[in-house]
Structure formats: C-alpha cells, structure tokens
Amino acid sequence: MNIGSYKIDGFASLAPMAGAADRAFREICRSFGAAMVTGELASAKGISRMDKKSQLLLQVSPAERPMSVQLFGCEPEVMAQSAQIAMQYEPDFLDINMGCPAPKVTAGGGGSSLMKDPALCGEIVRAVCEVSKVPVTVKIRKGWDENTVTAVEVAGICEKNGAAAIAIHGRTREQMYSGQADWDIIKQVKRTVSIPVIGNGDITTAEKAGRMLEYTGCDMVMVGRGALGNPWIFSEIGALLGHGAVLPPPSIEEKMLLLRRQAALTCEYKGEYTAMREIRKHITWYIKGMRGAAALRGLAGTVKTMDELDLLIKQVLLSQIKGE
Numbered sequence: 001m002n003i004g005s006y007k008i009d010g011f012a013s014l015a016p017m018a019g020a021a022d023r024a025f026r027e028i029c030r031s032f033g034a035a036m037v038t039g040e041l042a043s044a045k046g047i048s049r050m051d052k053k054s055q056l057l058l059q060v061s062p063a064e065r066p067m068s069v070q071l072f073g074c075e076p077e078v079m080a081q082s083a084q085i086a087m088q089y090e091p092d093f094l095d096i097n098m099g100c101p102a103p104k105v106t107a108g109g110g111g112s113s114l115m116k117d118p119a120l121c122g123e124i125v126r127a128v129c130e131v132s133k134v135p136v137t138v139k140i141r142k143g144w145d146e147n148t149v150t151a152v153e154v155a156g157i158c159e160k161n162g163a164a165a166i167a168i169h170g171r172t173r174e175q176m177y178s179g180q181a182d183w184d185i186i187k188q189v190k191r192t193v194s195i196p197v198i199g200n201g202d203i204t205t206a207e208k209a210g211r212m213l214e215y216t217g218c219d220m221v222m223v224g225r226g227a228l229g230n231p232w233i234f235s236e237i238g239a240l241l242g243h244g245a246v247l248p249p250p251s252i253e254e255k256m257l258l259l260r261r262q263a264a265l266t267c268e269y270k271g272e273y274t275a276m277r278e279i280r281k282h283i284t285w286y287i288k289g290m291r292g293a294a295a296l297r298g299l300a301g302t303v304k305t306m307d308e309l310d311l312l313i314k315q316v317l318l319s320q321i322k323g324e
C-alpha cells in the first residue's frame, strides 16, 4: 500500500496510544513487524507555544520509522503552524487526530469533536497539507454519536482537501472504547474514498485482522489495545496473512524477556524513575491471563527499580512452575 509516495509493507500498523505506545513500545512493535507506528497525540497549541513537553512528542527515532507524528487541535492556522514545527523532526507522515474522545481534548474543539463539523475538518486538512512536506493522514471515528455519524462525509472532505490516507475507528465518541467497533462504517468509508483506508477497532488476533481486511476491504488494519503486552500480534498477523501460517503463542519466558527489554529501553529513554512508574501498567498487560495474575498485579503496582522488576519476573516464572 502507498501513502502518498511512501510504500508501506505489511498488513497492520500500531495505533497511537497516549500514555501506552511510547518510543520504547513503538520500537518493539516495529521489530515485531508493525508496518508503521503513530506517536502519542501532541497538542498543536502546545507545539506552537514551543512547550517542551509537546515538542518532545514530535521526536522520531530511526528504529520507529516509518512513523507518523500525530497533532490535535481545531484551529487551521495553529495546526499549520505546529505542522511546520513538526517538519524539523522529520516524521515520515503527519496525522491529524479527529478521534480522541477525552474531554480535555474535545472541550477545546479538537479530537472527535471535529466529527461534528466536517467543513472545519476540511479546512484543517488543507491548512496542514499546504505546509507539510510529508503525506498527511487523518484518524477519524465513526462519528460523534449515533445521531451524528459523519465518518463517510468527513473522510470524503479530508480526501478532497489533500489527505493521503484515512484511519477509521469504528466507534462513535459517545461509545468511547466500549461496545463493539462497527466494521460496516469502515466498509462504507472504503467504498467512498480512493485513498487508502486503515481499519481500526477490536483487532485482538491475527484471525480478526484477516476478517476485518476481508469484510471491509480496507487496505491495512490498525491495532491498539490488542498489541499491549502482546507485540507478537504483528508477527502473527504477518505469518497468517502472508503465508497462512499460525504461529505458536509466546511462552511465559518469552513474555517476561520482552517485558524486561521494554523496561530497559524505557529506562534508557526516560530514566529509571519515570520508566518504572510507566512500566507498571505494561507489566499488568504482559501478565494478563497468567496463573495468579491478580496477586502479581498488586506487586506490579509497587515496582520502583529494574532490580525490583527482575525480582518480580523471577516470581512470575516461579509461580508458573509451581502452579501457584
């Protein structure tokens, strides 16, 4: 599939996930075969004000490429200004967030709130495309609520104004992350536009990825929560859809090794203090479904150093052997 003139190989990309899919996790997902990754949403206003924290979110490491940097906001001029600043970080793509349901984003008129104003969506895409040196993509939702299902209209307007691809999450803002994603809306968007469409929502197995591609006709799928604690999903999707192979699930030892690798990378990028606080939720994702996971989750919440993580990993491995 091509996004603009950029060729993307693979069937599945990693969804942007603020507070979860950081540089360490994105690099790991790329190493497991994610076709591309998207950064955590960055405030256009913050970037334009030269706010350090917002600008940090624009950084792209070589191991992440191809990577898209995601901007949110609702003022075309501010979005364009932030896009211009983002260019200095040399992303492979710029992505515009029209799907975030968080009140602190929608209250300011950004994220999924834009799904209520298709004309403004068009203005934003045009303004960003005018200054961007890389293809501009847009991530949308089904709509604001069941009475405001605007995905097809918004996708068409985005395409007309220069978007190079559309990612669509098949839920309304009202649904947040609950219920089931509507794959029919993905199918409708795919039928409407001629730029690539990336389908998103509820891909938790390789088999589901295949089903979404087949059912909706979309060009690629995007995996969010299904990749947390489970970057193997990308190699499983590649094996199944590439040559019909079903890979064996990762062993507990493999899971613990990868958790450790992710923690070490996070320490390298953020320092041990911050890294260990942020890795706690990843521990719970890596141990999900294991014997004694509830008790281990309690322990995960207290980990403060790599040494403590190593102890916890030992305990996980022992408890599985002993059958505790």
Ligand SMILES: Cc1cc2nc3c(=O)[nH]c(=O)nc-3n(C[C@H](O)[C@H](O)[C@H](O)COP(=O)(O)O)c2cc1C
Residues within 6 Å of the ligand: 015, 016, 017, 018, 019, 020, 039, 040, 041, 070, 097, 098, 099, 100, 139, 169, 177, 200, 201, 202, 203, 222, 223, 224, 225, 226
């Ligand atoms: C913790 C978390 C953070 C997220 N942050 C973002 C974000 O920064 N930008 C964005 O466009 N979507 C964000 N999303 C939405 C996901 O990209 C994705 O659309 C959604 O999780 C549905 O896909 P899934 O069913 O595969 O998880 C976030 C989702 C989660 C769970």
